[in-house]
């Protein structure tokens with residue numbers, strides 16, 4: 280997605296050869312117009328698939344997911360990483376491992392909001408090691424719903440997540456695919 | 472806001488005489504079309520105020536805030552309740568006390584995203600004890616920016632938050648104002 284790639288080049292900051300900071304428009308400050316364009320793009324790529332609902336995870340997945348839900352005219356459910364005041368129903372849960380923190384966390388979605396009739400589009404902001412995406416796939420599969428595909432805003436193609444998902448036969452649509460963050464510059468896959 | 476009140480009556484669940492559960496359209500599952508209408512309503516109420524940016528707090532404030540930001544064509548910043556991978560800049564922080572959990576937490580926003588030139592609209596999903604709203608006001612004031620007002624989706628008028636903010640001279644626009652959750656029914660302020 281050209282607009283997104285341009286935004287990454289002008290407003291993204293490379294923190295290390297593993298980490299791209301996009302706090303100015305996606306992860307802390309949010310650019311609503313860009314989110315709308317991202318939502319529209321996901322809606323285009325997953326049109327005609329009979330998607331009934333979008334599943335994402337708090338917090339950075341919410342804005343892109345809600346915009347996609349608006350264009351597709353379907354509800355959006357976000358997985359919780361921690362207990363909340365009203366998250367008290369029967370829960371579908373999955374474990375998500377963090378390599379950086381070397382810890383495993385549980386994520387949850389109420390059974391009420393994904394049923395076996397659903398056709399689910401998973402959306403998240405980053406695809407890196409893929410643990411969060413795999414956790415969301417696990418939850419959707421537990422409910423009996425179909426995983427139609429995964430929409431990712433920024434994929435770090437040099438990390439394992441994209442490959443793991445592809446090897447599971449899951450369709451992944453990433454709006455920006457980063458081949459490398461080495462030597463202080465962002466190199467997209469299509470530039471190679 | 473009539474549409475919101477109707478949604479609360481049909482899809483809200485009263486958990487106790489203190490707590491209204493709206494997980495089916497606001498706090499876990501999100502109704503994007505409703506969020507868009509909520510965003511439009513906030514944009515209308517705070518039009519012509521020269522608002523430059525919206526400040527909210529993860530997670531449930533994000534969807535309403537992003538829709539308001541879309542209508543007002545301004546950026547949205549969400550306060551973090553916990554460290555994140557890229558939240559490493561100089562931070563503005565505030566303490567937020569939880570009466571239920573009897574604990575105090577720190578919320579943060581990077582100094583980069585609120586400066587003294589800004590005119591800030593704060594948006595959040597619920598106004599109850601007001602601690603989160605007060606924390607956001609504190610952060611905005613630390614930056615030197617002006618607090619133009621606070622937009623709340625659901626205000627529980629029987630709790631102290633609304634009154635505390637009013638007593639500080641802060642303009643609060645709540646789209647639904649609940650006078651009571653007693654006896655298993657939602658009573659809005661304008662129904663009394």
Ligand SMILES: Nc1nc2c(ncn2[C@@H]2O[C@H](COP(=O)(O)OP(=O)(O)O)[C@@H](OP(=O)(O)OP(=O)(O)O)[C@H]2O)c(=O)[nH]1
Nearest residue numbers: 297298299300301337338339377378379380405407408556
């Ligand atoms: N900005 C940025 N973030 C990255 C990058 N690579 C991974 N992340 C984010 O970091 C978080 C993952 O950290 P960990 O759970 O510790 O996982 P990991 O060490 O196995 O990668 C996720 O945030 P999250 O769960 O999405 O958090 P939130 O923002 O939704 O709160 C993920 O999206 C990157 O290059 N840049």
Ligand SMILES: Nc1nc2c(ncn2[C@@H]2O[C@H](COP(=O)(O)OP(=O)(O)O)[C@@H](OP(=O)(O)OP(=O)(O)O)[C@H]2O)c(=O)[nH]1
Nearest residue numbers: 364489490491492493529530531569570571572597599600
């Ligand atoms: N559904 C619902 N939620 C209520 C109600 N009253 C307060 N809350 C939410 O509960 C959370 C506040 O809990 P605490 O921090 O423990 O505060 P408190 O005990 O002093 O009220 C906030 O969630 P939050 O920080 O907004 O969490 P998140 O949803 O953004 O993750 C607030 O919005 C209510 O009647 N119904």
